[in-house]
Amino acid sequence: MARLTRVEGRKRRHMRLRRKIQGTPERPRLSVYRSLKHMYAQIIDDTRGHTLVAASTLDPELRGRLEKTGNVDAAREVGRLLGQRAVSQGITKVVFDRGGNRYHGRVSALAEGAREAGLEF
16 A cells, blocks of 8 residues: 555544534634644634634734744744634634644644633633
């Protein structure tokens, strides 16, 4: 059997996670995507299929403050920004979707930043 590429393996792990994780209006899903250069995070209500809040290293609020966009510090800032935006909209509890990535490094830093801003998961 042929080996999976890194991207195919991540997609397979993500689909396995998505079978178990479902975002609801009371507890939406915090979805994380990690590329080599940037971090993206959004809070999604899966019942309606709507993104409620989003943040990334490409946001104008973060773009000027960050030296680099692909490191742990940038991921933590994205988490804080996402958490602040979510709390301002009345979202305090979420389900964490790590997107098929390990809960390590930039993914865990984003989660810590979101928790610092007031999100619970």
